Amino acid sequence: MTVTDLVSYEDALASYDPVMGLEVHVELGTKTKMFCGCSTELKQDANSQTCPVCLGLPGALPVVNEIGVESAIKIGLALNCEIAEWCRFARKNYFYPDMPKNFQTSQYDEPIAFDGYLDVQLEDGEIFRVQIERAHMEEDTGKSTHVGGATGRIHGASHSLLDYNRAGIPLIEIVTKPIEGAGARAPEVAKAYVAELRELIKALGVSEARMEMGQMRCDVNLSLRPNGTEKFGTRSETKNVNSLRSVERAARFEIQRHAAVLSSGGTIVQETRHFHEEDGSTTAGRIKDNAEDYRYFPEPDLVPVAPARDWVEELRKGLPELPRLRRARLKEEWGVSEHDMQSILNAGAVELIVATIEAGAPADQARKWWMGELARNANETGRGLDELPITPAQLARVAALVAKGDLNDKLARQVIEGVLAGEGDPDTVVEKRGLKVVSDEGALSTAVDAAIAGNAAIADKIRGGKVAAAGALVGAVMKATRGQADAARVRELILEKLGVEG
Numbered sequence: 179m180t181v182t183d184l185v186s187y188e189d190a191l192a193s194y195d196p197v198m199g200l201e202v203h204v205e206l207g208t209k210t211k212m213f214c215g216c217s218t219e220l221k222q223d224a225n226s227q228t229c230p231v232c233l234g235l236p237g238a239l240p241v242v243n244e245i246g247v248e249s250a251i252k253i254g255l256a257l258n259c260e261i262a263e264w265c266r267f268a269r270k271n272y273f274y275p276d277m278p279k280n281f282q283t284s285q286y287d288e289p290i291a292f293d294g295y296l297d298v299q300l301e302d303g304e305i306f307r308v309q310i311e312r313a314h315m316e317e318d319t320g321k322s323t324h325v326g327g328a329t330g331r332i333h334g335a336s337h338s339l340l341d342y343n344r345a346g347i348p349l350i351e352i353v354t355k356p357i358e359g360a361g362a363r364a365p366e367v368a369k370a371y372v373a374e375l376r377e378l379i380k381a382l383g384v385s386e387a388r389m390e391m392g393q394m395r396c397d398v399n400l401s402l403r404p405n406g407t408e409k410f411g412t413r414s415e416t417k418n419v420n421s422l423r424s425v426e427r428a429a430r431f432e433i434q435r436h437a438a439v440l441s442s443g444g445t446i447v448q449e450t451r452h453f454h455e456e457d458g459s460t461t462a463g464r465i466k467d468n469a470e471d472y473r474y475f476p477e478p479d480l481v482p483v484a485p486a487r488d489w490v491e492e493l494r495k496g497l498p499e500l501p502r503l504r505r506a507r508l509k510e511e512w513g514v515s516e517h518d519m520q521s522i523l524n525a526g527a528v529e530l531i532v533a534t535i536e537a538g539a540p541a542d543q544a545r546k547w548w549m550g551e552l553a554r555n556a557n558e559t560g561r562g563l564d565e566l567p568i569t570p571a572q573l574a575r576v577a578a579l580v581a582k583g584d585l586n587d588k589l590a591r592q593v594i595e596g597v598l599a600g601e602g603d604p605d606t607v608v609e610k611r612g613l614k615v616v617s618d619e620g621a622l623s624t625a626v627d628a629a630i631a632g633n634a635a636i637a638d639k640i641r642g643g644k645v646a647a648a649g650a651l652v653g654a655v656m657k658a659t660r661g662q663a664d665a666a667r668v669r670e671l672i673l674e675k676l677g678v679e680g
C-alpha cells in the first residue's frame with residue numbers, strides 16, 4: 179500500500195463513518211518500579227536498574243508500589259470513573275525478549291477504574307465527550323535495540339541488545355469506549371483528547387507526560403462503517419504514536435486508507451500498524467485476530483488491591499483544579515475571548531503566561547508578548563515556546579520597564595530580541611544597546627523641529643488640515659531617534675507646532 183492508493187479525505191467521509199478507540203499508556207513518575215524497589219531514573223547504564231523481581235528470576239516475589247496505586251486512583255477520579263472496591267492484577271502471557279518474565283503483570287477483567295468520561299475542547303471551542311472504558315495498572319517492558327539493519331527494525335538486524343531498566347516501570351493504560359459520532363472531526367477529537375488527557379495527567383502531578391520521551395503514547399484504533407449503518411467495521415491499531423500532531427495524522431491516514439481498501443471491494447485486515455513521522459503514513463505490523471490468547475489469569479503472587487473508601491474520598495478531595503475548569507477561570511481573570519483562550523492553549527502558552535503574571539506582569543502584557551513576538555520567534559526557529567531562552571521573570575521585567583515608560587513597544591521588542599540572542603537579562607540589554615525612551619521634552623522638540631524643516635511639503639499638508647499626514651513626520655522623528663521617542667507625544671508635539679487640532 180502506498181500513499182497513492184488513498185482516497186481523498188472528503189470522499190472517504192462521503193461514504194463512511196469512522197469509529198475510533200484510543201488507548202493511552204502513561205508512564206508514572208514514581209521513584210521506584212511498580213513491583214520492586216529498583217529506581218526508575220532515566221538514561222542510566224543499561225541493565226543497571228534491575229533486580230530478581232523485574233528480571234523475572236524464579237522465586238522472586240513482587241510487592242505493589244503504593245504510589246502507583248494512588249496515582250491510578252487519582253487518574254480514575256479525574257476521569258470521572260468508578261473506583262473498584264476490590265480488584266486484582268492478572269498475568270498477560272506472551273513471549274517477547276524485552277519481557278523477561280514471559281508475562282506482563284497487568285489488569286484484565288478487574289481494572290482499578292472504569293466507566294468514566296473526559297470532556298475535550300475542539301479547536302472551535304465545541305465540547306466533545308469521550309467515554310472512558312477503563313484505566314488499569316500495569317508495568318512497562320524492557321527495551322530492545324536491533325543492531326546491524328538499515329531501519330533499526332528487527333528485520334535485517336544481525337543481533338539485538340536488551341536493556342531491562344524500563345521493565346517494571348509503572349504504567350497506567352487508559353482505554354476509551356468506541357468514539358462514535360465525530361464524523362470528519364474524528365482526527366481532531368483524537369488529538370484534542372490526548373492533549374486534554376496530557377494536561378490532566380500533568381495537573382495531577384503523577385507524570386510529566388512528555389510524549390517525545392515516551393512517557394505518554396497512544397494507540398489509535400480505527401475502523402470505518404458505511405454511513406447510516408451500525409455495525410463496526412474491522413479495525414486497525416496504529417501503535418505507539420508519540421505526538422499530538424501524529425495522533426491526528428495517523429487517524430486521518432487510516433480513514434483514507436480504509437476507505438480506499440473498502441471502496442475497491444477489499445477487506446481490512448485486523449492488524450497493528452506502524453506510524454511514520456516523515457510522511458504521516460502507516461505500514462502493516464503484525465496480524466492480530468480476536469482469538470489472540472494471552473491466557474490471562476489472576477496474579478497469584480500479589481494480594482488484591484482493595485482501596486479503602488475513605489482513602490479514595492480523601493484523594494478525591496485532594497484533586498487539583500482540573501485543566502478545563504482552570505482554563506475557564508483564567509479566561510475570566512485575563513478577560514480574553516474563548517477564541518483567544520483556545521489559541522493560547524493551542525500554542526502551549528497557558529503556564530508561561532501564568533508564570534509571567536506571577537512574576538508581576540499585567541495579564542494583557544504577559545499574553546501579548548507570549549502570543550505575539552515570542553510565538554513568532556518560536557515558530558520561525560522551530561521551537562516550543564517553553565524552549566525559548568527567555569524566562570517568565572525576564573519577560574515580566576520587560577513589562578515593568580514598559581509600564582514605567584522607560585521602554586515603548588518597539589524598544590521592548592529589541593530588548594526581547596537581545597535576551598533571546600543571549601545578551602543577558604533585560605536590564606543588561608537596555609544598558610548595552612542603549613535602549614531608552616527619549617522623554618526629554620527638549621530633545622523631542624528639537625527632533626520634531628528638524629522633521630518639520632526637512633519635510634516642508636508634508637508639513638504644509640498638515641497645516642492645510644490633512645492630519646493623517648502627521649504619521650510620516652512621526653516616522654521621521656522615530657527614525658532620527660532610533661525608535662526611542664514616545665510616538666504618541668511626538669504626534670502631539672507635531673500637531674501643536676503646526677497649529678492643528680488633533
Ligand SMILES: [Zn+2]
Binds near residue numbers: 211215216227228232
Ligand atoms: Zn527490580
